[in-house]
Amino acid sequence: MPELPEVETVRRGLAPSMEGAVIAKAQVNRPDLRWPFPERMAERLTGARVVRLGRRSKYILAELDTGETLIIHLGMSGRMTVSGDPVGQFHHEHPAPEKHDHVIFDMDNGARITFNDPRRFGAMDLTAQPDTHPLLTVLGPEPLSNQFNSAYLAGRLKGKKTQIKTALLDQGIIAGLGNIYVCEALFRAGISPKRQAGRISVARLETLTQAINAVIAEAIASGGSSLKDYRQADGELGYFQHSFQAYGREGLPCVRNGCTGSIRRDVQSGRSTFYCVSCQS
Numbered sequence: 661m662p663e664l665p666e667v668e669t670v671r672r673g674l675a676p677s678m679e680g681a682v683i684a685k686a687q688v689n690r691p692d693l694r695w696p697f698p699e700r701m702a703e704r705l706t707g708a709r710v711v712r713l714g715r716r717s718k719y720i721l722a723e724l725d726t727g728e729t730l731i732i733h734l735g736m737s738g739r740m741t742v743s744g745d746p747v748g749q750f751h752h753e754h755p756a757p758e759k760h761d762h763v764i765f766d767m768d769n770g771a772r773i774t775f776n777d778p779r780r781f782g783a784m785d786l787t788a789q790p791d792t793h794p795l796l797t798v799l800g801p802e803p804l805s806n807q808f809n810s811a812y813l814a815g816r817l818k819g820k821k822t823q824i825k826t827a828l829l830d831q832g833i834i835a836g837l838g839n840i841y842v843c844e845a846l847f848r849a850g851i852s853p854k855r856q857a858g859r860i861s862v863a864r865l866e867t868l869t870q871a872i873n874a875v876i877a878e879a880i881a882s883g884g885s886s887l888k889d890y891r892q893a894d895g896e897l898g899y900f901q902h903s904f905q906a907y908g909r910e911g912l913p914c915v916r917n918g919c920t921g922s923i924r925r926d927v928q929s930g931r932s933t934f935y936c937v938s939c940q941s
């Protein structure tokens with residue numbers, strides 16, 4: 661499931677083919693994904709120029725010169741592919757249509773953007789007012805933003821009896837964090853995922869804030885380097901190899917200097933949690 665760094669990697673991969681270009685033809689092959697598509701979506705997109713490709717949490721936001729913004733969410737299994745890419749050194753021919761190609765944009769620069777989503781948990785919407793869109797207004801601040809700091813986190817977690825891992829997955833507290841990067845950040849900060857959220861000192865929240873920012877920044881950086889390779893592969897964006905210190909390492913020795921513990925996997929709120937019982941408290 662794509663998390664914030666994967667979505668940011670997709671955004672960066674799409675930007676050279678989409679920003680400044682006109683959607684010469686939008687093809688919408690079904691009435692809905694997770695939710696129904698907006699009315700007349702293909703007509704509203706065809707002929708529109710993409711002014712800017714932005715991102716908020718896990719949503720890609722294509723600002724159009726029609727005054728509307730296209731909101732794209734990849735869901736669980738959504739994939740974006742660029743073919744006919746006129747920008748890169750490597751040119752991908754348009755692939756044969758596949759079963760789950762639900763939305764296709766042919767840009768006026770020759771690029772084709774294909775959204776494929778077998779499980780259909782993805783979503784697209786068009787809005788003239790992204791600032792007040794219900795999907796976006798509920799989101800807390802982004803990692804790496806000025807609004808996200810230890811004082812903010814202390815305020816939001818004050819009195820909370822939930823476990824810290826559950827609190828960090830709450831998109832209203834911090835936007836864009838998913839299971840993998842929460843596990844990684846808590847590992848780096850040395851904080852047990854089971855610790856009560858309202859009972860963590862401000863000093864440790866400062867360490868946690870820095871850990872969250874670091875894991876997200878590093879993952880975005882490795883996504884960025886994966887973009888150099890994608891042009892040589894199949895044009896699919898956003899999924900890259902990334903090494904984790906805790907996530908997926910059940911039973912393996914802890915990598916923290918001086919720690920002799922090993923990584924354990926538990927299930928919290930239905931999700932796997934990976935942590936070291938020796939150095940996370």
Ligand SMILES: [Zn+2]
Pocket residue numbers: 914915916919920921922936937938939940
């Ligand atoms: Zn350890």
